[in-house]
Amino acid sequence: MTGSIQEIVNLHNLNFLNLKNNGLSGPIPSTIFNISKLEIIALDRNRLSGPIPSTIGLAVNLKKLYLWENELNGIIPDSISNASQLTTLELELNSFSGPIPTTIGNLRNLQDLTLFSNQLTVESSTQDLNFLSSLTNCKSLRRISLSNNPLSSTLPVSIGNLSTTLTEFWAHDCKIKGSIPQEVGNLRNLTTLSLEDNELTGSVPTAIGKMRMLQVLHLDGNKLQGSIPNEVCHLRNLGDLYLSGNNLSGPIPACLGDINSLRILYLNSNNFTSRIPASLWSLKDLLRLNLSTNSFSGHLPQDIGNLKVVSEIDLSGNELSGEIPSSIGGLQSLINFSIAQNQLQGPIPESFGNLVNLEILDLSSNNLSGSIPKSIEKLRYLKGMNVSFNRLKGEIPTGGSFANLSVGSFLGNSELCGAPQFQVPPCKASSLKGSKRRSVLKPIYILPAIASTILVLALIFLLFRCQKRKSKRSDKEDMPALSTWRRISYQELEHATNGFDESSLLGEEDSTTQTNTLATIGYMAPEYGSEGIVSTRGDMYSFGILMMETFTRKKPTDNMFDERLSLQYWIKDALPHSVTEIADTNLLGEENLSAKKECILSILQVAVDCTVEMPENRLDIANVLGALKNIKTKFEKSLART
Template sequence: MATVINNLTTDQSALLAFKADVTDSRSVLANNWSISYPICNWVGISCGARHHRVVALNLSSFSLGGIIPPHLGNLSFLVSLDISENNFYGHLPNELGKLRRLRLINFAYNELSGIFPSWIGILSRLQILSFHNNSFTDRIPDFLLNLSKLEFLNLMENSLSGSLPNDMCSRLPKLEKLYLGSNDFFGQIPSSLSECTHLQTLWLADNKLIGRLPESIGNLSKLTLLNLAHNNLQGPIPRSFYDISSLTKIDLGFNSLSGSLPNDMCSRLPKLEKLYLGSNDFFGQIPSSLSECTHLQTLWLADNKFSGRLPENIGNLSQLTDLNLAQNNLQGDMPTAIGNLQMLEHLNLGMNNLSGPVPPTIFNISTIRLINLIENQLSGHLPLTLGHSLPNLEFLTLSGNNLIGTIPNSITNASKLIGLDLSSNLFSGHIPHTFGNLRFLRFLNLMFNSLTTESSPSDQWSFLSSLTNCRSLTELALNVNPLRGILPPFIGNFSASLRKFEAIKCELKGSIPQEIGNLSGLMFLKLDDNELNGTIPTTVGRFQQLQGLSLYDNDLQGSIPYYLCHLERLSQLLLNGNNLSGAIPACLGSLTSLRELHLGSNTLTYSIPSSLWSLEYILYVNLSSNSLSGPLPSSIQHLKVLINLDLSRNQLSGDIPITISGLKDLATLSLAGNQFNGPIPESFGSLISLESLDVSSNNISGKIPKSLEALLYLKKLNVSYNRLEGEIPIKGPFRNFSAQSFSGNYALCGPPRLQVPPCKEDKGKGSKKAPFALKFILPLIISIVLIAIVIMFFIRRQNGNTKVPVKEDVLSLATWRRTSYLDIQRATDGFNECNLLGRGSFGLVYKGTLFDGTNVAIKVFNLQLERAFRTFDSECEILRNVRHRNLVKIFSSCCNIDFKALVLEFMPNGSFEKWLYSYNYFLDILQRLNIMIDVALVLEYLHHGHSLAPIVHCDLKPNNILLDENMTAHVSDFGISKLLGEGDDSVTQTITMATIGYMAPEYGSEGIVSAKCDVYSYGVLLMETFTRKKPTDEMFTGEMSLRRWVKESLPHGLTEVVDANLVGEEQAFSAKMDCLLSIMDLALDCCMESPEQRIHMTDAAAELKKIRVKFLQQSSVAGTN
C-alpha cells in the first residue's frame, strides 16, 4: 500500500509541476487539481484499476498554453496522452520519450514546431499518433516508421515536405487511417501504398503530389475514404481504382485528372456515398448508369469538360443531397426528373449551356436550400407558384440567363430566403411589393433587366416601402432598369444593416431626399448616370461608415457640401459630370482615407485648395473640364502614391512645378487645355511609371526634354499646340509616337514621319547654308507658325465653349468598380482550360481579355477552402491601398455570394520560378540582379514607404514574383500578408501559412510576424536566385540548410555554391565572382537568426544598387582590356 501511495505521490508531483508551468486561462486546472482531492478524481485524469497509477491524461480543449513542461515524462504508467486543441507551442520535451507504455498521443490543434524528436521512434506500443494542425517541419523521419503497431497516423496541416517514403506501408503494416494532407509533400504517390492492406482512410489532399494514380491503388480492398484533392495529379483514373468496392467517399478534386467516367462505375463501387471530381479535366458525357449509385449523397463534378445532356434518370438518385455540375459544357434542357430528388439541399448547374425553361418540379423540392443556375441559356417564365413549396430555400441565383416575364409574387413564400439574384435576364413588369415578407433577406440583385415601378401620382418608387421591412438587408442592387420615377422619402426607413444601395442608370429624376441620411450603416451609395437634380442633401454627412459615394453623370447643382468632410472613412468620391459650382471645399484635404476624387465636368471655379495636396495616399484625382484657375503649387509632391492626375481643360496658369517629378507612381498626367507656360521640366524623366502625358493646348515653351526618352512605360504623349522648339527626341518611347503628338508648335524639328522640318546640322558660324535658310526656310516656318496659331485659336475657342464629357482612366474605373461575373466569364472564354495560367493555394488563375482588348490575369478563389474568404479580403485590402511599379496592379474585383475573383495586371513572362529553373530559359547575373533589386524596392516600399502601417508580405518566393514584357519584376500574392497596426513592429498569429524554407525562425516557431520576416525570406530568395537551389532541395536535410551551406562555403568555396551557368573563363570572371560574393554576404546579413540582427530592406536595396554599379564598372573595364 505504501508503494502505491509513493507512486501516486510521484504522479501527483508531476501533474502539479505541469499545472504550475502552463497558462490556464479558464482556470480549469486551478479549480480542480488540488491535493485536497484524490488525484484519480482530478479532471482529465484516469487511473488504472490494478496499479492505481495515472494511465490517461485528457486535457483536450482546456485552453491551456505555454511550452509543454518536461514533468509529464514522470507519469511512467501513462498509456494515453491527449492535450489537443490547446495553445501549446515550441518544441516537444525529450522527457516524453520515457513514457514507453504510451499507446495514444494526440497533440493536434496546437502551435508546436520544429522537427519531430527521435524519441517518438522508441515508443513501440503506439497505436494512435496525431500532430494535426501544428507547425512541424522537415520530412517524415525514418524513425517514425519504426512504430510497427501504429494504426492511426495524422500529420495533417503542418509544414512537412519531401516525398512519401516508399517503405512506409511495409514498416507500418497495421496502418488503418493515414492523414498527411495540407503539407508540402511532393513527388509521386508510391505504388507501395498498396502494401497497406488494412488501410481504410487515405488523406493526401492539399500537397504538391504529381504524376498519375498508381495502378496498384486498386489493391487497397478495405479503403472507404480517399482524398487526394488539391494536388497536381494527371492522367486518367486507372481501371483498378474501381475495384475498391468498399469506397464510400472519393475526393479527387482540384487536380489535372482526365478521361471519361466508365459506364460500370456504380456497379463496381456499390457503396459510394460522396463523389468529388470537381476542377479537373474530365470529359465526355455523364453516364446514365450513374443512377445505379443508389447510396450517392453528394455528386460534385463542377469545373470539368463534361458535355452532352444531363441524363434523365439522374432523378433516381433518391439519397442525393448535393448536386454540383457547374462550369461544364452541358447542353439541352434540364431534366424534369430532378424534381424527384426529394432530399436535395444544394443544386448548382451554373455556367453551362443549358437551355429551355426551368423545370417547375425543382421548385417543389421542400428540402432545397440553394438553387444556382447562373450563366446558362435558360428561357421562359418562372412558375407563378415558385415559392409555395420551398420552406428551406436560402439562396436563389438565376443571373445571366434569358428568363422573361414578371417576378412571381409567390417567391416571397420562400420565407428563409437570404440571397436572391435575378440580374442579367429579361424580366419585366413591376418589382413585387411582397418582397417585404422576406425577413431574412440580405442580398437582392435585380440589375440589368427591364423592370419598372408602379405608376403613382407622386411618381415615387413605391416598391421600396415594402423592402424596408427586410431588416436584415445589406445589399440592394437595381442598376440598369427603366424604373423611372423619384426616390421616396421613406428610403430612410431601411434598417442600419443596409451597407450598399445601387441604382445606376435607372432613369431616376428629382432630388435626393434628405431622409437618405437615416441609412447610418451605408458603406456604398451609387446613383450614377441618372437625371437627378437639386443639391446633394446635407444629411449625407451622417454616413459615418460611408466608403464610396458615386453620383456622377447627373444634373446635381449647387456647391460641393462641406459636410462631406465629416465622412472620415470615405475612400471614393465621384461627383463628375454634374453642374456643381463654386469652390472645391478646402476641408476635403482632411479626408485622409480618400483614394479617388473625381470632380471633373462641372462648373467649379476659383483655385484648387492647397489642402488637397496634403492627401498623401490618394491614388486618383480628376478635376478636368471646370473653370479652376491659379498656379499649381510645389506641394503637389506630397501626393506620393498618386496614379492618375487629370487637371485638363481648366484655366490653370504658371509654370509646371518640377516637384511633380517626385510622384514615382504616376501613370497618367493630363494638364491639357490650360494656360501653363515655361518649359516641360527636365526632371519629368524620373517619372518612371508614367504611361500617358498630355500637356497640349497650353503656352509651354522651350525644348522637349530628352530625359523623357528614359520613360519605358510611356505609351501616349501629346505636346501639341504649344510654343515648343528644337529637336524632337527619337529614342525610347518616341519611336512609337505620331505627328499628332507634336503638331501646332513653334519650331520643332525632327524626322519626316513627324511632319516637321528636319533639324539643321550645326556646322559653325561660317556655314554656307545659312543664307539659304534665311531666304527660303525661315519664311516657310513663319507661315506655318501663323497658320498654326490661327488653327489653335479656333480650336481653343471651340474647346472653351464646349463642356467635354469626362473620360475616366480605364485603370481607375476598373480599380474602384466591381466587375461582373459575366464579364469575367467572357474574358476567360467561359473559364476555358486553354486560358488557365496556374493553380494557387486558394484557387485558379486564368488569362483573360477584357472588352477593350486588355489582357489581364484573373484569380478565381475556391470558396470551398478554409481561409479563402479571408485571403480574398486580405488581397483586396492591401492591393487597393498600395501602388508601386514593382507590385502587380489590381484592376478590379468580383465579389458575389458564391464567387470571388481579382482582376490583375497580366504578366506575359510568367513567374520568376519558371525562368530560374526551366532549361528553356536563362537569366544572366545582371538580369537576376535587376530582378532582386526590383523586389527589394517593393519590400522597402511596403515596410517603410507606404503608410504609417507597414505591410508584411509573409510569403516571398520565386513563384510569387512575376515578370512583365520588359522582365521587370512584380511581387504578387498578398493572400496571407499582414498589415501591422500603427506603431506596432510585429503581430502574433496562431496559424503560419508561409512556405517552408523561406519562413523566418520566429514566424515558424512562435508565429511572430514583422517586417524582419520578409527580410529573412528575401535573404533566402537572394541565395536561391544565384545558387539555383531551392531551400527545400533534397540535399538540405537534418541540420543542413541553404543558409548554412552558403555560409560554410564562403569565401573560398563560392564557385561550389553559385549557379555554374553564371561563371565562366571569360574576361569578366573576376568581376562576376566579386559581385556574387558581395550578394551572398548581403543575403546572409538578411538571414541572421535573430530579427534584431537583420538589416532593413532600405539598406538591402541600397547595397544591391551599389553592387550593380560596381559590377557594371568592373565588367566594362574587363571588356576593354
C-alpha cells in the same frame, strides 16, 4: 454539362442544387420547387430562358436562389413572397420586365436583393420607387442592387426607413428623377451609395454627412447643382468620391484634404471655380485625381509632389497658369497625366524623365516653351504623348517611345525641328550648335565685363565728341574734358573705336547735348528718339535693353511688342513672381533652378531700373557695375552650397 435540366422531382431529400456555369438551356422546370427540402438553388451563368415558374411559392424552405446571368424573361411572380425563408435573391443580368412587385417586402428574412441589368420598372400608378417602402419590413437587409433598370421614378422619403443593417445601395443608370431626400442620412451603416448616371436634380444633401460609415459615394452623371456641402468632410472613412458630370459650382471645400482615407476624387465636368485647395496635395494616399473641365485658376504648387502613390492626374480644361512644378517628376507611380487646355507657361521639366510608369502624357494647348526634354526618351511604357499647340522649339527627340509617336503629337509648334516622320523642318546644325553654346556660356559671367566695357566706351565716346568739336572750333570750354583724358592717346582712341560708325550717333552739326540722327530703333532712350538728347543716361537705357534681350531672348522689335506693350513693360509686369515665364528657357534647366531664378530676377530688376523713362532716375554705370558684381558673387555662393 450542357443541355436542359431533367426532371429531378424524385430527389426528395435534395437540399442543395448547384448546376451553375454549365451551359444549360431551356426553361426552369416548375417541378424543381416541389422539392420541399431545397434550401439553395444555384443555376447562375447558364443560358436558361423563359419565366420563373409561379410554383416558386412552394419552396417554403428555400433560402438562397441564384438565377443570375441567364436569358430569363417575363415578370417576377408575386408568388415569390410565399418563399418566406429567402435571404438571398439574385436575378441580375437577365431580361426580366414589368414592375418590381411590392410583395417582395413580405420576405422578412431577405438580406441580399440583386436585380440589376434587367428591364424592370415600377407600378404605373405611382411616381416613386414604392416597392422600397415595402422593403422597410426586411429588418436584416444588407444589400439592394437595382442598377441598369428603366425605373423612371423618384426616390421616396421612406428610403430613410430601410434597415439600419443596410450597407450597400446600388441604383445607377435607372432614370431616377427628382432630388435626393435628406432622409438618406438615416442610413448610418451604409458603406456604398451609388446613384450615378441618373437624372437627379437639386443639391447634394447635407444629411449625407451623417453617414459616417460611407466609403463609396457615386453621384456623378446627374444634374445636381449648388456647391459641395462641408458636411461631406465628416465622412472620414470615404475612399471614393465621384461628383463629376453635374452642374456643381463654387470652390472645392478645403476640408476635403482632411479626409485621409480618400483614394479616388473625381470632380471633373462641373462648374467649379477658384483655386484648387492646397490641402488636396496633402492626400498622400490618393490614387486617382480628376478635376478636368472646370474653371480652376492659379498655379500648380511644388506640393503636388506629395501624391507619391497617385496613378492618374487629369487637370485638363481649366485656367491654370504658371509653370509645371518639377516635383511632378517624383510621382513614380503616375500612369496617366494630363494638363492639356490650360494657360501653363515655361519649360517642360527634365524631371518628367523620372516618371518610370508613365503611359499617357498630354501637355497640349498651353503656352509651354523651350525644348522637349530628351529625358522623356527613357520612359519605356510611354504609349501616347501630346505636346501640340504650345511654343516649343528645338529638336524633337527620336529615341525610346518617340519612334512610335505621330505627327499629331507635335502640331502647332512652329519652331520644332527634327525627323521627317514628324513633318517638321530638319534641324540646322548651326542653330543646334549655337543653342548648345548659349547654354554653356552663361551671360551672368560676362555681363560685368560688358558693363565695364560700356563704362570705358562711354568715356571714350565723350572724349571723341570733345576731340571732334576741337577740330571745328577752339572753344576753351571744351578743354577740361580733353585734359581729363589726355593720357588716352589718339591711337588708343582709334583702336577702341575701330569699326564703329560714329555718324550713327552723331550728326555733322553735333553738339554736346543734341543730334538730329536717330540711334537703333528699340534700343534708344525715349529722350533721344523724341528730342535727340544724348547722354550717358541714354547709354544706360540701351544697356538695360541689352540685358533684357540677353536674359529673355526677346528683341525689343519682336512682333509681340507694339505701342501697347514694350519689352521693358512686359518684363516689369512679370517681376518678381513670374520670372521663369519670361526668362530664356535655355538658361534654366533642372539643376540649381532656384539659384538661377534668383540671379535672373536680380539682373532683370537692374535692367528695369536702367530703362525708366526719366533719365535722372536711371542707374548710372558705376552702380550697375557694382550691382552686377554683387549678383555674380551671390550666384557663385549659391552654386557652391549645392
